[in-house]
Amino acid sequence: MTVHAAIPAGLGYAEIAKGISARLVVRRVKDGELSWADVYRVVPERTFKRRLAEGEALKTAEADAIARLLRVSELAQWAFRDKAKARLFLDTPNPALGRHIPWDMAQTDAGARDVEALLVRFVHSVPG
Numbered sequence: 001m002t003v004h005a006a007i008p009a010g011l012g013y014a015e016i017a018k019g020i021s022a023r024l025v026v027r028r029v030k031d032g033e034l035s036w037a038d039v040y041r042v043v044p045e046r047t048f049k050r051r052l053a054e055g056e057a058l059k060t061a062e063a064d065a066i067a068r069l070l071r072v073s074e075l076a077q078w079a080f081r082d083k084a085k086a087r088l089f090l091d092t093p094n095p096a097l098g099r100h101i102p103w104d105m106a107q108t109d110a111g112a113r114d115v116e117a118l119l120v121r122f123v124h125s126v127p128g
Contacts, residue, residue, distance in 0.1 A: 011063075011066075011067040011070060011071075015063070016060060016063045016064050016067055017060055018057065019056075019057030019058050019059055019060060019062075019063050020057060020058050020063040020066065020067070021057055021058075022048060022051045022052040022055075022056065022057070022058060023052065025039055025048070025058070025066055026052065028066075028070065032083075033070060033073060033074075034066070034069060034070065034073070038069055038103075039066065041107060042062065042065035042066060042069065042107065043058060043062045043065065043066070047062075065107070068106060068109065068112050069106055069107075071112070071116075072090070072102070072103075072106040072112050072115055072116060073086065073090065075116055075119050075120075076089055076090055076102075076115075076119060078123075079119045079120075079122055079123050089102060090102045090103040090106070090115075091103055094118070096118050097114060097115065097118060102115040102118075
């Protein structure tokens with residue numbers, strides 16, 4: 001099996017660069033892919049609600065942060081083949097990550113890369 005591409009549908013470079021719709025984020029929350037707490041960690045609640053009410057797209061940095069969280073979540077679900085196990089992994093301090101919580105690390109690009117690398121090593125049974 002090859003490494004999962006992990007680019008969330010509709011969230012490639014072109015979509016992120018132009019800014020994704022706040023409505024798309026609402027759909028992802030309703031589908032259980034993100035929580036409101038997750039969204040508000042990367043886009044302030046007041047800002048997000050204003051963009052939603054005015055039908056605005058998220059700014060590039062905001063869209064990128066949402067896409068990053070979705071990418072890490074989807075990669076974890078692919079690795080564990082179970083949504084609940086993936087979420088447990090993401091919410092639990094991990095010794096291989098310096099006892100940091102993977103979901104907290106995914107708030108930054110560098111942290112997300114470390115989490116993704118660990119997941120790939122896990123899938124391919126490569127010692128860390």
